[in-house]
Amino acid sequence: MPSSISDPKSAIRARAGAEGFGMVRFARAAAPLRAPERLGAFLADGRHGTMDWLARDAARRAYPDVLWPAAKSVVVLGLNYGPHGDPLDVLARPDLGAISVYAQGDDYHDVIKAKLKRLAGGIAKDFACEVKVFVDTAPVMEKSLAEAAGVGWQGKHTNLVSREFGSWLFLASIFTSLDLAPDDAEADHCGQCRRCLDACPTDAFPAPYQLDARRCISYLTIEHKGHIPREFRAAIGNRIYGCDDCLAVCPWNKFAQAGREQLLSARTELTAPSLRELARLDDAAFRALFRKSPVKRIGRDRFVRNVLIAIGNSGNAALGEEALRLLDDGSPLVRAMAVWALGRLGIALPQRAESDPDVRSEMMPTDRSAVA
Ligand code: SF4
Ligand code: SF4
Numbered sequence: 265m266p267s268s269i270s271d272p273k274s275a276i277r278a279r280a281g282a283e284g285f286g287m288v289r290f291a292r293a294a295a296p297l298r299a300p301e302r303l304g305a306f307l308a309d310g311r312h313g314t315m316d317w318l319a320r321d322a323a324r325r326a327y328p329d330v331l332w333p334a335a336k337s338v339v340v341l342g343l344n345y346g347p348h349g350d351p352l353d354v355l356a357r358p359d360l361g362a363i364s365v366y367a368q369g370d371d372y373h374d375v376i377k378a379k380l381k382r383l384a385g386g387i388a389k390d391f392a393c394e395v396k397v398f399v400d401t402a403p404v405m406e407k408s409l410a411e412a413a414g415v416g417w418q419g420k421h422t423n424l425v426s427r428e429f430g431s432w433l434f435l436a437s438i439f440t441s442l443d444l445a446p447d448d449a450e451a452d453h454c455g456q457c458r459r460c461l462d463a464c465p466t467d468a469f470p471a472p473y474q475l476d477a478r479r480c481i482s483y484l485t486i487e488h489k490g491h492i493p494r495e496f497r498a499a500i501g502n503r504i505y506g507c508d509d510c511l512a513v514c515p516w517n518k519f520a521q522a523g524r525e526q527l528l529s530a531r532t533e534l535t536a537p538s539l540r541e542l543a544r545l546d547d548a549a550f551r552a553l554f555r556k557s558p559v560k561r562i563g564r565d566r567f568v569r570n571v572l573i574a575i576g577n578s579g580n581a582a583l584g585e586e587a588l589r590l591l592d593d594g595s596p597l598v599r600a601m602a603v604w605a606l607g608r609l610g611i612a613l614p615q616r617a618e619s620d621p622d623v624r625s626e627m628m629p630t631d632r633s634a635v636a
Contacts, residue, residue, distance in 0.1 A: 287342030364506025
């Protein structure tokens with residue numbers, strides 16, 4: 265370590281602050297975490313749905329010292345992405361689509377990765393130590409590490425809550441061979457509150473601190489590749505990519521501040537986009553609109569599937585035109601939800617031949633009578 269740097273934690277905090285990280289805390293790499301036991305229960309109950317990568321990598325994700333045995337300390341970082349207004353306002357405008365706050369700007373993976381690489385490079389140079397960087401590659405562990413380092417606590421909705429930034433922190437960490445004194449862990453400040461649990465439109469919390477991802481709109485609209493089960497479609501409303509409800513209602517957000525990172529701030533065209541325009545996106549237009557956004561990862565067909573569910577829930581029969589046109593789409597995922605949207609809007613399905621069994625099953629009169 266260069267002799268001029270006698271206080272490595274302050275030096276790291278200063279470097280991290282210059283990169284825009286509003287929260288910089290330290291944990292031991294071998295800190296006792298609640299992640300392994302929580303992850304084990306989550307997986308044992310099958311609540312990860314089709315996110316098989318979570319199960320496949322469980323041990324590596326859960327134990328930092330398995331992840332990298334040479335690590336002694338972890339620098340845990342939080343980047344504020346607080347919204348400028350109430351992200352739930354758009355839910356009252358059924359002709360528009362609600363995109364989760366974190367996905368309205370540039371892809372946070374790319375933005376944070378660049379910052380972390382610069383920061384880690386600086387730490388390695390300043391202290392002649394080894395460093396490794398992880399960006400959302402170990403999500404369960406990261407929340408537990410953040411709790412151990414005192415960034416916040418895992419609230420009853422299972423996400424991290426910060427006393428300074430509320431629900432709106434991207435988490436990241438740098439593992440280092442440097443031995444740094446750990447900060448105090450944060451205590452749970454949920455108390456008797458259960459606002460997040462009561463706000464969930466799909467009852468995705470079997471109990472406080474437990475999430476059944478298979479029922480969560482974020483999982484269903486982003487991770488789930490197939491047809492979205494009928495029982496959740498009405499509750500999805502106009503949420504076309506993710507869901508912020510449990511995050512947004514947390515009372516600790518009264519201390520939140522609007523994010524200041526330009527690249528992550530919401531693009532005007534993604535804060536409340538028109539469902540009609542989104543339903544008209546072909547592959548090329550989808551890729552152009554979401555070029556730098558995380559939304560691009562789900563692809564046009566899955567996205568238009570979500571838009572059609574929102575159209576079905578809009579109560580606006582004029583949007584039925586879009587569903588009628590999409591009955592001829594090349595994707596069965598899209599055609600099936602076009603059928604469902606028409607049924608939900610009370611618009612008669614035109615006579616047509618359909619070869620795909622899933623789309624045909626959406627067309628069955630019994631299914632169409634149970635659209636809600
Ligand atoms: S993100 Fe939405 S659907 Fe998922 S648990 Fe939170 S409130 Fe429920
Ligand atoms: S809404 Fe209430 S229960 Fe949920 S995380 Fe926030 S403080 Fe905890």
